[in-house]
Amino acid sequence: MVLSFKSWFANEGGKHFILWLGANAWLFLRTFLTYSTGQQYYYLYKMLGLGLCISRASASVLNLNCSLVLLPMCRSLLTCLRGTHTLSSRGTRRLLDKSKTFHVACGIAICIFSVVHVSAHLVNVVNFSAFYSEDLPALNLARYLGEVIPGITGVLLVVILFLMFTASSYCIRLSNYEIFWYTHNLFIVFYIILMVHMVGGALKYQTNVDTHPPGCLRPNQSSPELQGEELEPGNEERRCKEEARFHPHYPQTWMWVSGPLCLYCAERFYRYIRSSDPVTIVTVIRHPSEVIEVRMLKRDFKAHPGQVVTVRCPTEEKETFGVHMRVVGDWTERFTELLLPKTGVELEILPMVQQRRYPNDGWKQFRLRRLYFVWVCRELQSFYWFSELLCALHHKLWQENRPDYLNLKLFVSQTEDLQSMSEEKYRPLSSRLSIGRPRWKLLFDEISNANRQKHVGVFCCGPKGISRTLHKLCNSGRYTGVTFEFNKESFS
Numbered sequence: 001m002v003l004s005f006k007s008w009f010a011n012e013g014g015k016h017f018i019l020w021l022g023a024n025a026w027l028f029l030r031t032f033l034t035y036s037t038g039q040q041y042y043y044l045y046k047m048l049g050l051g052l053c054i055s056r057a058s059a060s061v062l063n064l065n066c067s068l069v070l071l072p073m074c075r076s077l078l079t080c081l082r083g084t085h086t087l088s089s090r091g092t093r094r095l096l097d098k099s100k101t102f103h104v105a106c107g108i109a110i111c112i113f114s115v116v117h118v119s120a121h122l123v124n125v126v127n128f129s130a131f132y133s134e135d136l137p138a139l140n141l142a143r144y145l146g147e148v149i150p151g152i153t154g155v156l157l158v159v160i161l162f163l164m165f166t167a168s169s170y171c172i173r174l175s176n177y178e179i180f181w182y183t184h185n186l187f188i189v190f191y192i193i194l195m196v197h198m199v200g201g202a203l204k205y206q207t208n209v210d211t212h213p214p215g216c217l218r219p220n221q222s223s224p225e226l227q228g229e230e231l232e233p234g235n236e237e238r239r240c241k242e243e244a245r246f247h248p249h250y251p252q253t254w255m256w257v258s259g260p261l262c263l264y265c266a267e268r269f270y271r272y273i274r275s276s277d278p279v280t281i282v283t284v285i286r287h288p289s290e291v292i293e294v295r296m297l298k299r300d301f302k303a304h305p306g307q308v309v310t311v312r313c314p315t316e317e318k319e320t321f322g323v324h325m326r327v328v329g330d331w332t333e334r335f336t337e338l339l340l341p342k343t344g345v346e347l348e349i350l351p352m353v354q355q356r357r358y359p360n361d362g363w364k365q366f367r368l369r370r371l372y373f374v375w376v377c378r379e380l381q382s383f384y385w386f387s388e389l390l391c392a393l394h395h396k397l398w399q400e401n402r403p404d405y406l407n408l409k410l411f412v413s414q415t416e417d418l419q420s421m422s423e424e425k426y427r428p429l430s431s432r433l434s435i436g437r438p439r440w441k442l443l444f445d446e447i448s449n450a451n452r453q454k455h456v457g458v459f460c461c462g463p464k465g466i467s468r469t470l471h472k473l474c475n476s477g478r479y480t481g482v483t484f485e486f487n488k489e490s491f492s
Helices: 005-012 018-037 039-048 050-068 075-083 090-097 099-130 152-167 170-175 177-184 187-195 224-230 253-275 330-339 380-385 387-399 424-430 440-450 464-474
Strands: 204-206 246-248 279-287 291-298 320-326 371-377 406-412 433-435 454-460 482-488
Touching: 005 482, 018 039, 018 050, 018 099, 039 050, 039 099, 039 204, 050 099, 050 253, 075 090, 075 253, 090 099, 090 482, 099 152, 152 170, 152 177, 152 187, 170 177, 187 253, 291 330, 291 380, 320 330, 371 380, 371 440, 380 387, 380 406, 387 406, 387 424, 406 424, 440 464, 440 482, 454 464, 464 482
Parallel strands: 371 406, 406 433, 454 482
Antiparallel strands: 204 246, 279 291, 291 320
């Protein structure tokens, strides 16, 4: 399929994090060259070779990603930035929507470069043992030729990272989310050990490069090559004024991670304070297809874009919000048992709000010109989850003389025991109900023809099969003059 570069860049530019990849590559290369060509590391590089350069370059990349991986988890801060239209552009908001993807990318980078870092350090340990220097005793890590000294903090970091990485796999998160949750909280121990990882001072740099140029001739030279060079004329200028002095590297990881770590701790503290405010359950409704709707009331609550909840429009009297949940697991089943009695009939508990009236939301403030709402369900009963809301929105738009604003398309894929939405109040939905699955290409052709030279946002909340199909169509080059921007909602 031919890709449109403009559409590809709009959809994939933020996802592949061009700036982030460039920062990682630049940091790795700069650190590698510093340790391979820097005069202060001349003797250390001569002893350890490429293992030194690779271990330090990978460590720089690890410092960067260990500092960035916490930022996408500051959900309250990201939600605030996401809802601030004056401070963030549309492109910036789309990047904020991919915060989880960026978190995963940083986590993968940490795992990959941890393997590189550990492998390079294994080579360094062997070289420290094999190339024990009697001329430069301060540079040695081993106390004698052939001694191997393992790093305790490094081993602990590898074990913790392995537990966090394996527990983050999709199969474990799906089968037992608690394992993922508790092992991921080991990041606190991980960061504590990480910040003291280099306290031992295994790697040292030369401090007196001016008075002891790297490679100069020392009075008691033990190298046969340099003893021969000492007899040649002109080598007097290369004689050392003093012995080489070395100093261990101070830990620098804390300078990378302290800022994001403090920000994340402040975020968690703020969320803890907010969670202490009581939430009043106003109404609980049982919908068809094992779906419950919980309407709640919380003091000083305001819905912001980016929150991972299904937010209902506020009523005129109280700022209530609702969450729809499919009862498909042990947690949701237990939650339903606590809210609803065990009965098979549909009922409504605590009906504090008997009439749904929606305030004037100020439609003129939105730049959204047309909304295509496509909903695909296996059975007809699932459409009743939001049927009243959709019908109320339909009547509202007709009263405002904006009938073309909402283009509603409903598809039911399962034809067994199919019934129609015969009630009069659902007439706007029944006339827009189709049997089968959407023909996505024809739908995209229709949208592109009606929106020439426009940006069309595509928001998908559904299975991976539909998500992949829509993603490919958004990146397709068949729609000239229209840029489709793909967005995927993810919950796991």
